Amino acid sequence: MSHNGVLETADLTGFRELQQLAYAGAQAVAATLEPGVTEREAARRLREWLTERGVQDWFHTPFAWFGDRTAFRGFRVPTQFFPSNRRLSANMPFILDCAPVRDGYVADIGYAGCLGHNPIFERLRDDLAAYRALIVEQVRAGDTLRDIYRAVDALSARQGYDNRHRVYPGRVIAHQVGKVNSRLPKFIVAGFGVRSLQTLFGDLLVERLHHRSPLWANGEISNHPATPGLWAVEPHIGFRGVGVKFEEILVVTDTDAYWLDDDLPHVRHWQGKAETR
Template sequence: MPIGYELEPSGMWDRFYRWFAKVSSRYVNGADELPPKEALAGHLAAQRLAYDAVVHVSKQLVVGMTELEAATLLENYLKAHGTERYLHRAFAWFGSHSRFDEYQSYSDYHPSERALQPEHVVILDVSPVVDGYIGDVGYTLCLQPDAELDKAKDFLLQLREDLPKMFASELTAGEIWLQIDERIKNAGYDNVHSKYPHCVLGHRVFRVKPKQGKHLRIGNRSFGWFSLETNMALMKMGLSATLTPEHIGRKLGLWAIEPHIGWAGGGAKFEEILVVEPTRCYWLDDNVPHVLEAKAKR
């Protein structure tokens, strides 16, 4: 699959993939089941652990530290707090990597030896599994004041405010993707999540069988982002599990939503769980770092 997304298909195979993605998004295979109250509490615990990890590691970042070292700190924090399991491996992106510049294939997206500089924007992304429940978050920061990043975060918070209303509307998930894409471009940013595997704005979160020990991971391309166990779960759900421009299936369930935007030299995102029920849509938790930090500045 090529990196990026264009409104017009690039050829026969791209046209076929888009048709297949649209048709298969209707077959949810249980992905849209609404979780019981105790499951929401489980995902909330996993999400809060994920945020604790990224905030803790953000305070340990120093100039000269590599992306690999930052990702290792994230993994060590999770291990010290009771889990070595994950939906996807820990990511750390510095500087232009925070907008996926210089990347030619999905294997390039893994943490590298790039060293942190004072002016670099940093994205930390981690997804622990706690008692089988998945949390998945993204957190953006800079070691020094950055007016462009502050502006980007304000824009992302506006998207955060509007996304539940969009999911509660009659829009399909694919139409939501396209509207967010248009808003990002109209605001003068690049759509960086269009460079994710399947160009996802988000993906479903779910529960896997609780067990101890590490997840297995195979390969280093897009399949290698995720643990083998969660890859198998996602494959079982099919493309209904990914919020792509072609998704026309049911929106009910739990989604990790991750709008990611870029400008010259940097990128920013947030990621957190959105709960979509028949009569309402809401963020699983409003006491998340990017919201609390914005309130503290007012």
């Protein structure tokens, strides 16, 4: 870590490489999905793919959501987020989400896809690009996290969509990430790695002493500009039982903010659409 809490170049490279690996895993598993596969099987494939490539631990183990579960319809309790026996069918949207840990580095990604063609999914995925631009611009401007959250809400209302990250525990749109430094044994509890949770809770205690939070939501505790460091940001929008999101790392310094990597599947998709216009 540098003196202002922002990671050095070598560490940024470590986070970027793991984020690339996580997205590569999601794409590889997405390419294997077929009608009849369950969320649990998809999540298992992603976990095995990443473990075979050096992932040693998890902030959280892989999730998979199919159909209207991509929009978290009817979700009331945390256990509903875990992979289920829902089966994929033709033209059904899906989301793969994982947060691997390797050599202390953490990635937390969300990959949205569709088994075939679904016009609502296509529209949502294209419209999600505006959120990526909005978030980095307003963090860079020094706006408070709460105000940016509300700006995201306002954008989704203008587009005619539902904010679905409000269904996440704590209504969070993002959380800080850092290197995992724990001597606890590697152990998974309810899908979350205890080493990563210890790191997050430590950050939570430190941030609360400064009247800040490593969790980005829309309440009073988020009424401050983004703390310098890394944030895993995941705007999630829904419409008529279809949900689409991305999740990737935003780097915040004392004077700037930027996405850790622009060579990601959703960004390449939007760039390709722009080039064909």
